[in-house]
Amino acid sequence: MSIDRREFLKTLGVAGGTLTGVSAFGKSKQESNSEEFYAILHDMTLCEGCQGCEYACAEANNNPPPADDDYPDSAIRRELKPDQFTVVNAVETSYGEVYTKQQCMHCAQPACASACLTQAMKKHEEGPITWEEGKCMGCRYCMVSCPFDIPKFEFSSNNPKIGKCQMCFERLKEGDIPACVENCPAEGMFFGKRSEVIKEARRRILDDPDLYVDHIYGEYEAGGTSWLYLSPVPFEELGFKTGLEEKPYPELTKGFLYSVPSIFMLWPALLMGLREATHKDEEEEVENG
Amino acid sequence: MAEHTIPDILEAPQNRWKFILSELKPKKSIWTIFNMISVPTVAVAAVIIVYRFIFGLAAVSNVTQSVPWGLWKGFNVVTGVAFAGGAYVLTFMVYILGLEKYKPLVRVTVLNGFLAYTFYAFALILDLGKPWNIINPVIGNSFGTSSVLFLVAWHFILYIVAQMIEFSPAVAEWLGSERARKILKRMTVGAVIFGITLSTLHQSGLGALFLMAKGKIHPLWYSEFIPTLFFISSIFAGLSVVIFQGSIIQRVFAYQMEDGSEERQNVMIRGLAKVCAMAMFVYLFLKVVDMVHNHTLGYLTTPMGAWYLLEVVGFVFIPMVMFVRGVRIGTPGLIKLASLLTMIGIVLNRMNISVIAYRWDQLPRYIPSWMEFVVTISILFVQVWIYRWVIHRMPVLRTMESMTQSKNA
Numbered sequence: 011m012s013i014d015r016r017e018f019l020k021t022l023g024v025a026g027g028t029l030t031g032v033s034a035f036g037k038s039k040q041e042s043n044s045e046e047f048y049a050i051l052h053d054m055t056l057c058e059g060c061q062g063c064e065y066a067c068a069e070a071n072n073n074p075p076p077a078d079d080d081y082p083d084s085a086i087r088r089e090l091k092p093d094q095f096t097v098v099n100a101v102e103t104s105y106g107e108v109y110t111k112q113q114c115m116h117c118a119q120p121a122c123a124s125a126c127l128t129q130a131m132k133k134h135e136e137g138p139i140t141w142e143e144g145k146c147m148g149c150r151y152c153m154v155s156c157p158f159d160i161p162k163f164e165f166s167s168n169n170p171k172i173g174k175c176q177m178c179f180e181r182l183k184e185g186d187i188p189a190c191v192e193n194c195p196a197e198g199m200f201f202g203k204r205s206e207v208i209k210e211a212r213r214r215i216l217d218d219p220d221l222y223v224d225h226i227y228g229e230y231e232a233g234g235t236s237w238l239y240l241s242p243v244p245f246e247e248l249g250f251k252t253g254l255e256e257k258p259y260p261e262l263t264k265g266f267l268y269s270v271p272s273i274f275m276l277w278p279a280l281l282m283g284l285r286e287a288t289h290k291d292e293e294e295e296v297e298n299g
Numbered sequence: 300m301a302e303h304t305i306p307d308i309l310e311a312p313q314n315r316w317k318f319i320l321s322e323l324k325p326k327k328s329i330w331t332i333f334n335m336i337s338v339p340t341v342a343v344a345a346v347i348i349v350y351r352f353i354f355g356l357a358a359v360s361n362v363t364q365s366v367p368w369g370l371w372k373g374f375n376v377v378t379g380v381a382f383a384g385g386a387y388v389l390t391f392m393v394y395i396l397g398l399e400k401y402k403p404l405v406r407v408t409v410l411n412g413f414l415a416y417t418f419y420a421f422a423l424i425l426d427l428g429k430p431w432n433i434i435n436p437v438i439g440n441s442f443g444t445s446s447v448l449f450l451v452a453w454h455f456i457l458y459i460v461a462q463m464i465e466f467s468p469a470v471a472e473w474l475g476s477e478r479a480r481k482i483l484k485r486m487t488v489g490a491v492i493f494g495i496t497l498s499t500l501h502q503s504g505l506g507a508l509f510l511m512a513k514g515k516i517h518p519l520w521y522s523e524f525i526p527t528l529f530f531i532s533s534i535f536a537g538l539s540v541v542i543f544q545g546s547i548i549q550r551v552f553a554y555q556m557e558d559g560s561e562e563r564q565n566v567m568i569r570g571l572a573k574v575c576a577m578a579m580f581v582y583l584f585l586k587v588v589d590m591v592h593n594h595t596l597g598y599l600t601t602p603m604g605a606w607y608l609l610e611v612v613g614f615v616f617i618p619m620v621m622f623v624r625g626v627r628i629g630t631p632g633l634i635k636l637a638s639l640l641t642m643i644g645i646v647l648n649r650m651n652i653s654v655i656a657y658r659w660d661q662l663p664r665y666i667p668s669w670m671e672f673v674v675t676i677s678i679l680f681v682q683v684w685i686y687r688w689v690i691h692r693m694p695v696l697r698t699m700e701s702m703t704q705s706k707n708a
Binding site for chain 2: 089121123124125126127128129130144145146147148149150151153154155157159162163164165166167168169170251253254255259260262263265266267270273274277278281282284285288289
């Protein structure tokens with residue numbers, strides 16, 4: 011039995027990173043592949059608010075289906091729940107009633123995954139961010155960090171889960187497309203590699219510039235997401251979060267995390283030096299102490 | 300237990316257990332006002348905690364999906380750690396700068412810090428959804444090394460160990476083990492240096508936790524400087540606690556005080572008040588720079604702006620002036636009052652960032668339940684119990700010699 015050299019170095023790196031917290035801060039993998047993540051375009055000019063996606067989502071994730079009296083209504087705002095990973099809302103706008111679909115945006119460089127201290131939130135090469143129950147300790151830092159307020163916590167359970175869309179990761183691995191996309195009768199969603207999806211979105215805007223607002227929501231928001239939206243009205247009108255950072259959210263803590271190893275090296279040396287300079291006779295001090 | 304003097308017992312190790320057992324008994328009447336309030340409160344809290352683990356957080360706490368961190372995290376952890384900052388500042392002054400005159404304050408402050416951290420770790424566990432998974436980031440099957448919280452958690456654990464080492468000579472003296480004392484004493488300087496480094500990083504790290512909550516925290520409180528501001532404010536927060544607890548100790552443990560201890564105490568708090576005032580000045584300066592830099596001056600006229608000014612002017616600027624004035628005219632009373640105001644200001648600041656100005660635009664607002672308050676206060680009560688127990692028995696405020704002398708007398 012021998013330890014693979016690479017594996018060994020990795021372990022060594024992680025062990026060293028314990029104190030400094032930065033060694034594995036790399037995100038190059040995600041960054042270099044970010045165009046190759048899967049992505050989904052939701053075209054709100056096509057959505058009819060039938061809740062087909064909600065039912066499909068509930069079935070795919072073993073969640074309860076929406077209640078009979080729980081449907082999109084412009085008078086109320088429906089929220090995501092720990093056991094409801096996607097929600098359709100009706101919004102009254104200048105264009106008429108527009109239906110929005112909310113779920114995890116699957117950011118290219120997610121705040122939640124970089125916030126997670128146990129790697130329970132994980133970004134996969136295919137694009138989805140999944141949550142792993144056996145690792146999570148329920149600290150809810152992912153909820154504090156998520157710029158879209160997506161993760162929901164089962165506050166009334168003694169063994170709580172974090173509920174959020176996983177982009178049907180299991181289905182993707184088997185070559186299927188996400189349940190909501192497959193079950194949209196209006197064909198309001200378009201699934202593919204992110205670069206293709208963005209091209210498709212651009213094509214739609216170009217083909218019908220009067221119908222669409224000239225903005226693909228999610229192309230740059232929070233550093234780019236895997237869910238992208240086209241809208242007939244400005245996104246503020248729909249209650250989308252605008253004014254988000256265009257850089258990835260983990261960048262906000264990068265400066266701090268990078269300063270950690272420096273302080274860890276500098277401080278002890280500096281403190282030792284200061285002590286040497288101010289204490290004349292060490293032995294005496296210890297004896298009297 | 301009055302019949303034997305401490306060195307007697309310690310000759311034979313089998314007697315050490317007897318000694319420890321005898322020390323567990325209360326030394327004074329247990330019917331004090333403090334106990335009459337704290338015992339029932341802690342009993343209620345114990346029931347609440349059991350209830351919380353059976354029925355989930357929502358059964359006792361009002362935290363919501365949009366404000367997922369409530370009083371336990373905001374007060375017990377984020378505020379509490381700032382209050383415990385006195386230990387690293389004082390050990391820096393005494394062991395690094397060699398300011399020996401502050402040495403009498405070190406043990407009691409380190410004890411306070413150690414207990415504070417231990418109990419805040421406990422509060423954190425209460426708040427976790429799956430506390431049994433807390434071992435994951437520790438044992439290494441899933442290191443989230445890109446997480447600020449990972450860093451804070453590890454530094455927290457290591458700092459508890461460092462403080463334990465810093466305090467351990469007092470325990471060795473109490474048990475009369477001269478050999479252990481000598482060994483432990485030699486580790487002090489290492490623990491101090493390690494501890495100051497860890498404190499710098501996790502005090503600022505607690506602020507850095509909120510960096511990703513940009514847009515969720517009111518612009519007056521959100522700043523790229525949060526880590527620096529947290530670090531600087533932990534200096535005057537910690538020292539204010541040292542100043543304030545000093546005046547309580549003088550009264551509660553009056554029997555342990557030697558002649559002239561009050562005057563010495565006053566000299567020390569004058570010195571600490573200077574450090575506080577200086578740190579507060581730097582803090583306020585950074586706040587102004589931040590406001591100008593982020594163009595947040597306009598928010599000052601809004602209701603949140605008034606709340607902000609109350610915090611920054613009422614509980615940072617005014618106590619700063621009081622500290623300076625107190626040092627100039629030499630009135631300990633004014634300095635003690637300033638330290639109290641400073642502590643209130645720190646509670647306001649930490650609570651604002653983690654709870655009040657966090658999703659300030661969200662309705663309905665999060666207001667802690669009475670059960671959350673009971674648990675929060677109970678954690679402090681239990682901490683005071685242990686603190687009191689230790690000070691009555693161990694050489695914390697006085698030396699071992701003076702303790703044995705007073706016993707033999």
